[in-house]
């Protein structure tokens with residue numbers, strides 16, 4: 406059976422959705438529709454529930470009430486995992502991961518193929534294209550651990566792009582990243598958005614991506630406080646409490662693992 410969504414189905418549809426961990430609700434009663442091809446910023450202060458909302462779309466936080474549909478299917482029901490790409494919050498990568506850029510990005514492609522399949526020539530091309538798209542073509546066979554933090558984030562973006570997702574969800578992609586890396590990221594997002602990919606970016610700093618993100622959803626205490634043009638969103642954000650997230654990603658995501666899993670997880674431990 407195919408996962409093809411009904412014609413005109415939105416990329417994301419939440420109906421009175423409550424999302425949380427264990428049985429603790431964090432995001433409450435959210436109604437949200439993101440049309441295919443939209444580019445949306447998810448804004449809000451620390452702890453407001455942005456990441457939880459994003460993780461609910463990936464089946465990584467529990468849907469405790471209401472409905473969450475992604476690409477026309479209830480979350481967790483999507484069979485072709487590569488259709489949704491995820492760039493998690495800042496990762497930690499140690500020298501203990503001896504993989505090259507090509508290998509890590511290749512893992513992203515496997516998310517589309519199935520982990521037991523081998524990469525075909527067309528997949529290898531997708532990998533090199535994704536690496537080129539993030540401006541790291543000259544680092545293809547370099548060890549990821551030897552790259553800068555900003556370059557490693559671009560590797561994560563390439564890993565997600567290699568699967569050629571229809572929906573790309575990124576959590577704080579510009580945090581702690583220098584201007585050159587931010588510009589590279591903005592250029593990639595502009596390109597894939599123009600090609601029709603739906604883009605959702607959780608961020609504290611939408612300014613570097615303002616050219617591509619036209620709509621903003623502001624989350625405040627687990628509820629949507631604003632949904633409209635990005636240009637007007639700042640008036641609806643709580644001032645002052647933004648910071649860069651910790652220099653790690655939730656355990657359960659490692660750089661050498663596939664970009665996405667849509668299986669729901671219901672435990673609250675070991676996630677952060």
Ligand SMILES: Nc1ncnc2c1ncn2[C@@H]1O[C@H](COP(=O)(O)OP(=O)(O)OP(=O)(O)O)[C@@H](O)[C@H]1O
Nearest residue numbers: 426431450451452453454455456457650673676677
């Ligand atoms: N795995 C988890 N188990 C239980 N509670 C969690 C878990 N992850 C996050 N939370 C709680 O959910 C709330 C919202 O966190 P979330 O990470 O969604 O906020 P955020 O808006 O993304 O914050 P930040 O901007 O700091 O990244 C916080 O109170 C947090 O402690």
